[in-house]
Amino acid sequence: MYNRVFNADVKGRIKMNSYSIETLAVHAGYETDEATMSVTPPLYETNAYVFKDAEHARTLFELKEPGNIYSRLQNPTCDILERKVTAMDGGVAALSLRPDMPLYSIL
Numbered sequence: 656m657y658n659r660v661f662n663a664d665v666k667g668r669i670k671m672n673s674y675s676i677e678t679l680a681v682h683a684g685y686e687t688d689e690a691t692m693s694v695t696p697p698l699y700e701t702n703a704y705v706f707k708d709a710e711h712a713r714t715l716f717e718l719k720e721p722g723n724i725y726s727r728l729q730n731p732t733c734d735i736l737e738r739k740v741t742a743m744d745g746g747v748a749a750l751s752l753r754p755d756m757p758l759y760s761i762l
Contacts, residue, residue, distance in 0.1 A: 684738030696735050702726045
């Protein structure tokens with residue numbers, strides 16, 4: 656979940672008293688890529704995702720399994736942003752919205 660350098664609790668959340676908000680803003684929400692050893696997350700410029708099979712699609716749409724369905728709903732870049740905001744705020748979760756998506760449309 657988070658880079659192993661951080662002091663995390665048993666659920667993988669970064670302890671807010673461990674790092675400053677500036678450090679969390681830069682490093683929280685992304686785990687170092689073992690293949691490239693990059694500490695900076697990539698930007699995913701995709702708008703669609705492949706399903707393994709019909710069952711996989713069903714579990715994603717029913718929100719029984721985490722994953723990406725369509726980039727306007729969720730994508731890896733937004734997921735990293737939401738993890739950063741969660742760590743910085745000390746919360747449980749965060750939600751990011753497009754600027755043209757009014758809050759009432761998701762309630």
